[in-house]
Amino acid sequence: MTPRKNQWWYLAEYIGTNGFTTGPVPYNSGAHQFDISIKVLKHQLEISTSQGDFEHFSLQDQLSVADFYKKLMGLLKKLNRIKN
Structure with missing residues (x-):
C-alpha cells in the first residue's frame, strides 16, 4: 500500500503470540485499516479489516x-483492499 523503497526496508512483520502480522495497514485515504496475519499454530493466513x-x-x-500470491491477492480483491 506504500511506494517501494530500497531493499524492502519499509516491510515489517511483527511477531505476536500466535505468529506474524503486518500490523494495521491503512487504506481508503487512511479511513480504514486491514492486517494480514500468519497464524503458525493454526497453519493459516488471516486477513481482517477495521470494518469487521x-x-x-x-x-x-x-x-x-x-499460488500463495494468487490466493492472497484474490482475498484482498474480494475484500476490496486492492484494485483489480
Whole structure:
C-alpha cells in the first residue's frame, strides 16, 4: 500500500503470540485499516479489516509462491483492499 523503497526496508512483520502480522495497514485515504496475519499454530493466513470483514486460507497445503500470491491477492480483491 506504500511506494517501494530500497531493499524492502519499509516491510515489517511483527511477531505476536500466535505468529506474524503486518500490523494495521491503512487504506481508503487512511479511513480504514486491514492486517494480514500468519497464524503458525493454526497453519493459516488471516486477513481482517477495521470494518469487521475476515477471510483466511490454509497453509497446510504445499503452495508454490505463485499460488500463495494468487490466493492472497484474490482475498484482498474480494475484500476490496486492492484494485483489480
